[in-house]
Amino acid sequence: MERTFHMLLYRAFHAQRNALRPHLGELGLGAGQPKILGYLIQNGSSRQRQLAEYCEVDPAAISRMLDSMQKGGFVLRQGDEQNRRCEQIVVTERGREAYGAWQGFCREMEEQMLTGFSDQERAQFADYLSRAYRNLKEGGESGA
Amino acid sequence: MERTFHMLLYRAFHAQRNALRPHLGELGLGAGQPKILGYLIQNGSSRQRQLAEYCEVDPAAISRMLDSMQKGGFVLRQGDEQNRRCEQIVVTERGREAYGAWQGFCREMEEQMLTGFSDQERAQFADYLSRAYRNLKEGGESGA
DNA sequence: GGTCTATAATTGACATGTCAATGGTTGACA
DNA sequence: TGTCAACCATTGACATGTCAATTATAGACC
Numbered sequence: 366m367e368r369t370f371h372m373l374l375y376r377a378f379h380a381q382r383n384a385l386r387p388h389l390g391e392l393g394l395g396a397g398q399p400k401i402l403g404y405l406i407q408n409g410s411s412r413q414r415q416l417a418e419y420c421e422v423d424p425a426a427i428s429r430m431l432d433s434m435q436k437g438g439f440v441l442r443q444g445d446e447q448n449r450r451c452e453q454i455v456v457t458e459r460g461r462e463a464y465g466a467w468q469g470f471c472r473e474m475e476e477q478m479l480t481g482f483s484d485q486e487r488a489q490f491a492d493y494l495s496r497a498y499r500n501l502k503e504g505g506e507s508g509a
Numbered sequence: 510m511e512r513t514f515h516m517l518l519y520r521a522f523h524a525q526r527n528a529l530r531p532h533l534g535e536l537g538l539g540a541g542q543p544k545i546l547g548y549l550i551q552n553g554s555s556r557q558r559q560l561a562e563y564c565e566v567d568p569a570a571i572s573r574m575l576d577s578m579q580k581g582g583f584v585l586r587q588g589d590e591q592n593r594r595c596e597q598i599v600v601t602e603r604g605r606e607a608y609g610a611w612q613g614f615c616r617e618m619e620e621q622m623l624t625g626f627s628d629q630e631r632a633q634f635a636d637y638l639s640r641a642y643r644n645l646k647e648g649g650e651s652g653a
Numbered sequence: 654g655g656t657c658t659a660t661a662a663t664t665g666a667c668a669t670g671t672c673a674a675t676g677g678t679t680g681a682c683a
Numbered sequence: 684t685g686t687c688a689a690c691c692a693t694t695g696a697c698a699t700g701t702c703a704a705t706t707a708t709a710g711a712c713c
Contacts, residue, residue, distance in 0.1 A: 368635065369615055369619065370619050370622065370623070370634070370635065370638070371525060371529075371615050371618070371619065372544075373635055373638040373639060373642070374518070374521055374522050374525055374638060375522065375525075376565070376638075376642045377518055377522075377638050377641045377642045377645070378518050378519065378521075378522040379565055380641075380642050380645035380646055381515060381518055381519075381645060383565075383645075384645050384648065385515075386701085395668060395669070396668075396669070396700095397668090397669065397670085400516075412691075412692095413691075413692065414690085414691060414692085421520070421523055421527075422669090422670070422671095423669095423670065423671060423672075424691080424692070424693090425670085425671080425672085425692085425693075425694080425695095426669060426670055426671085427692090428692060428693055428694085429668085429669075429670095429693090429694095430668090430669075432693095433668080448678080448679075448691085449677080449678060449679085449691095450677070450678050450679070450690065450691045450692070451678095451690095451691060451692080452691085452692075471513055471515050474515070474645070475513065475514050475515065477644055477645060477648045478514065478641045478644050478645050479514070479641065479644070480644045481640065481644070482637070482640070486637065489633065489637070490514070490634075490637040490641075491512065491514065491517055493626070493630065493633070493634045493637065494514070494517040494518060494520075494521045495517060496625065496626070497521045497524075497622045497623065497634075498517070498520045498521045498524050500621055500622050500623070500624045500625070501521070501524035501525060501527075501528050501618070501621060501622050502524055504528065504621045530671085539698060539699070540670095540698080540699070541698090541699065541700085556661075556662095557661070557662065558660085558661060558662085566699085566700070566701095567700065567701060567702075568661080568662070568663090569662085569663075569664080569665095569700085569701080569702085570699060570700055570701085571662095572661095572662060572663055572664085573663090573664095573698085573699075573700095574698090574699080577698080592660095592661085592708080592709075593661095593707080593708060593709085594660065594661040594662070594707065594708045594709070595660090595661060595662080595708095596661080596662075
């Protein structure tokens with residue numbers, strides 16, 4: 366039944382998303398939003414352009430997600446004095462809390478996903494995924 | 510920088526989709542549509558409900574994709590005489606051709622993605638992805 | 654036969670992603 | 684200084700996904 370890697374990756378990814386969806390609902394976050402919070406927490410603040418690059422997503426998507434996250438009280442847009450084109454985005458306390466909870470859910474999901482994997486297999490799996498990503502990324506840059 | 514499996518899987522999946530996107534444009538297909546064609550080609554025809562289960566997607570999404578695919582001449586909806594609630598979906602010649610081309614693009618992409626992977630590593634990678642999928646799937650069924 | 658429930662598909666409302674176009678701001682350079 | 688290109692964010696149009704509600708048909712049971 367078509368055991369292509371395209372299919373395998375799609376299904377694993379999809380199953381992950383489905384496993385996490387209910388928790389997103391609990392937290393009041395959308396699917397792409399925890400990633401944004403994680404980046405902001407690590408970096409203190411960020412422009413939307415940087416967020417888009419980090420998330421590998423169109424800036425338009427970031428813009429709209431931030432609308433919703435700001436409404437939910439997870440982040441703030443504070444204009445940049447030096448450069449009025451830009452917005453500096455910062456996380457609120459509420460955003461930090463939500464991200465902490467999210468990480469817990471992710472760990473649970475990951476344990477479930479990796480049931481029966483030895484430590485060595487986990488490391489190998491992570492390595493394969495990284496290499497696959499890099500291979501595609503490089504091709505996309507030079508080729509296009 | 511947060512090396513979670515959630516992140517790793519997301520990025521690999523995303524890179525795959527980005528690599529294939531231009532080809533989808535060429536073919537006039539949307540992202541979820543080749544999967545539908547593949548199923549129809551293997552099974553001759555199908556109801557929309559079955560397609561939704563196979564694609565692990567809401568029936569509503571299938572309904573709208575079929576609208577577009579029918580408009581594009583890739584499939585036909587032919588009512589079921591026995592059960593007028595249902596539609597039997599069939600692939601057109603154009604649909605078969607597009608799917609053939611799609612498979613070629615997928616193989617190319619896969620080669621790119623697996624550059625530097627030995628045969629044994631490929632097999633292992635596929636195995637890990639399948640196991641991860643099954644683990645999540647089972648948990649989702651019993652747990653929820 | 655008539656009602657009641659289950660099923661197939663569709664539709665609407667919303668979130669997220671793409672691409673293309675727009676608006677403001679900055680900065681470089683003649 | 685004035686123009687022009689580059690850049691950041693936003694918006695609109697569209698595809699895809701979710702969930703919830705609706706419509707039409709089937710099938711079961713009284």
